[in-house]
Amino acid sequence: xxxxxxxxxxxxxxxxxxxxxxxxxxxxxxxxxxxxxxxxxxxxxxxxxxxxxxxxxxxxxxxxxxxxxxxxxxxxxxxxxxxxxxxxxxxxxxxxxxxxxxxxxxxxxxxxxxxxxxxxxxxxxxxxxxxxxxxxxxxxxxxxxxxxxxxxxxxxxxx
Amino acid sequence: xxxxxxxxxxxxxxxxxxxxxxxxxxxxxxxxxxxxxxxxxxxxxxxxxxxxxxxxxxxxxxxxxxxxxxxxxxxxxxxxxxxxxxxxxxxxxxxxxxxxxxxxxxxxxxxxxxxxxxxxxxxxxxxxxxxxxxxxxxxxxxxxxxxxxxxxxxxxxxxxxxxxxxxxxxxxxxxxxxxxxxxxxxxxxxxxxxxxxxxxxxxxxxxxxxxxxxxxxxxxxxxxxxxxxxxxxxxxxxxxxxxxxxxxxxxxxxxxxxxxxxxxxxxxxxxxxxxxxxxxxxxxxxxxxxxxxxxxxxxxxxxxxxxxxxxxxxxxxxxxxxxxxxxxxxxxxxxxxxxxxxxxxxxxxxxxxxxxxxxxxxxxxxxxxxxxxxxxxxxxxxxxxxxxxxx
Numbered sequence: 001x002x003x004x005x006x007x008x009x010x011x012x013x014x015x016x017x018x019x020x021x022x023x024x025x026x027x028x029x030x031x032x033x034x035x036x037x038x039x040x041x042x043x044x045x046x047x048x049x050x051x052x053x054x055x056x057x058x059x060x061x062x063x064x065x066x067x068x069x070x071x072x073x074x075x076x077x078x079x080x081x082x083x084x085x086x087x088x089x090x091x092x093x094x095x096x097x098x099x100x101x102x103x104x105x106x107x108x109x110x111x112x113x114x115x116x117x118x119x120x121x122x123x124x125x126x127x128x129x130x131x132x133x134x135x136x137x138x139x140x141x142x143x144x145x146x147x148x149x150x151x152x153x154x155x156x157x158x159x
Numbered sequence: 160x161x162x163x164x165x166x167x168x169x170x171x172x173x174x175x176x177x178x179x180x181x182x183x184x185x186x187x188x189x190x191x192x193x194x195x196x197x198x199x200x201x202x203x204x205x206x207x208x209x210x211x212x213x214x215x216x217x218x219x220x221x222x223x224x225x226x227x228x229x230x231x232x233x234x235x236x237x238x239x240x241x242x243x244x245x246x247x248x249x250x251x252x253x254x255x256x257x258x259x260x261x262x263x264x265x266x267x268x269x270x271x272x273x274x275x276x277x278x279x280x281x282x283x284x285x286x287x288x289x290x291x292x293x294x295x296x297x298x299x300x301x302x303x304x305x306x307x308x309x310x311x312x313x314x315x316x317x318x319x320x321x322x323x324x325x326x327x328x329x330x331x332x333x334x335x336x337x338x339x340x341x342x343x344x345x346x347x348x349x350x351x352x353x354x355x356x357x358x359x360x361x362x363x364x365x366x367x368x369x370x371x372x373x374x375x376x377x378x379x380x381x382x383x384x385x386x387x388x389x390x391x392x393x394x395x396x397x398x399x400x401x402x403x404x405x406x407x408x409x410x411x412x413x414x415x416x417x418x419x420x421x422x423x424x425x426x427x428x429x430x431x432x433x434x435x436x437x438x439x440x441x442x443x444x445x446x447x448x449x450x451x452x453x454x455x456x457x458x459x460x461x462x463x464x465x466x467x468x469x470x471x472x473x474x475x476x477x478x479x480x481x482x483x484x485x486x487x488x489x490x491x492x493x494x495x496x497x498x499x500x501x502x503x504x505x506x507x508x509x510x511x512x513x514x515x516x517x518x519x520x521x522x523x524x525x526x527x528x529x530x531x532x533x534x535x536x537x538x539x540x541x542x543x544x545x546x547x548x549x550x
Contacts, residue, residue: 021460021464022457022460022461022530023457023460024460153193153196153200153528155196155198155200157182157185157186157195157196158197159176159178159197159285159286
């Protein structure tokens with residue numbers, strides 16, 4: 001199961017037949033494993049990794065560091081639920097350290113992101129403060145180097 | 160008076176390798192995918208490199224003892240015992256060499272006299288035969304076949320033994336065929352060998368790259384074989400350490416002493432920094448081996464599957480990192496096949512006859528390259544085969 005997951009993490013478009021060849025299993029067995037991983041919610045989706053630099057409209061990415069007042073009984077869950085419901089939000093993590101929630105957003109323009117922070121995020125009542133950090137350059141995403149240089153094989157042919 | 164250069168006549172008589180000629184052509188192409196290389200594509204694992212860096216930082220840049228650092232020989236001894244159930248004394252029965260290549264050469268130099276016959280199982284690593292010639296001895300080839308999984312059969316061995324036979328070169332797991340010898344296979348040939356006074360040089364450099372369910376068995380672990388066997392191995396393939404140039408030989412004291420004498424005069428010692436890295440590799444490299452083996456194994460399955468789908472006959476390799484498909488159905492010779500594939504599709508593989516005449520009709524494909532490249536190379540090769548069959 002872990003081997004299947006590892007291959008799909010590297011390339012989600014690999015077919016069950018291809019995975020079966022690589023792992024020396026029957027295709028039907030791989031199909032069963034993949035279906036189970038999906039049913040159990042281990043695999044939550046498959047996404048393309050996009051190099052936006054290649055597009056005419058490059059979106060703006062930002063990390064918003066939020067300090068939060070946790071509430072009795074529910075802790076951070078309630079505010080996390082509210083933040084993750086916002087459609088501009090890509091990812092939300094609870095962090096150890098100087099701030100609590102890391103909120104990753106994608107917007108069309110810097111203004112759009114700024115508006116989102118000012119009007120929708122910082123107005124939520126348990127958010128104490130926010131600090132917005134705009135991404136200047138994305139080099140690597142989900143393990144993929146976005147502008148990969150072709151590296152020549154350094155091996156010499158000796159024999 | 161003009162100087163006169165007279166070359167050693169053994170060297171003069173050695174033919175240049177088919178591979179050399181072929182690689183010259185290959186180097187002219189830019190978009191080439193080369194599945195011809197015989198070394199891992201992985202970098203040496205970081206903690207091993209770090210051990211090398213630390214040795215440099217601490218100025219451990221002097222000659223090591225002639226036989227190699229005792230701490231390294233101790234690690235080799237422990238490793239051989241744990242992995243292959245063979246016990247060698249670190250002080251007297253192990254010699255650290257400049258790659259396993261040197262270990263093989265030292266064995267030849269130490270054990271062969273002019274006129275001695277050396278049995279060489281082929282197809283195999285293309286160095287064994289010319290080096291026997293250069294040592295002044297006579298290579299006697301034992302051909303192995305696809306139908307036998309390229310294993311050495313006792314009957315074939317028996318037929319080639321003469322009173323002059325001194326040494327058998329046993330090259331398993333085998334470059335280029337990927338064949339292995341399992342315990343029963345080794346027991347069967349050991350029974351033949353024990354009836355003679357010959358020795359065995361077992362080149363076990365690919366021992367860790369074995370994809371069958373049972374791990375590698377060394378012939379030295381078979382009854383009555385340890386006292387007549389020289390095991391050569393090294394760090395290059397298992398730990399992706401080709402450029403560090405360290406290997407070793409394990410054999411009975413008498414043989415190691417003689418090899419050490421030669422090694423002392425010719426080489427002095429293996430690179431010291433590399434030896435420190437080697438200690439780290441053996442102490443904590445087991446996980447690295449496992450990770451690399453599992454990656455190679457995926458590539459191996461993938462290539463075999465693709466070759467079979469192309470309609471080629473292909474022995475499923477059990478070891479090393481090569482596939483050795485039979486291309487004779489294309490009607491081309493090995494060299495023509497490789498040259499056309501290279502020129503038309505810019506994929507480099509090695510003609511099978513480079514590994515002995517009986518390798519004719521086969522090509523060697525190395526899978527020590529990323530799956531991404533292998534997939535592309537297989538796509539191109541498939542096109543090539545289709546175009547051939549369409550004439």
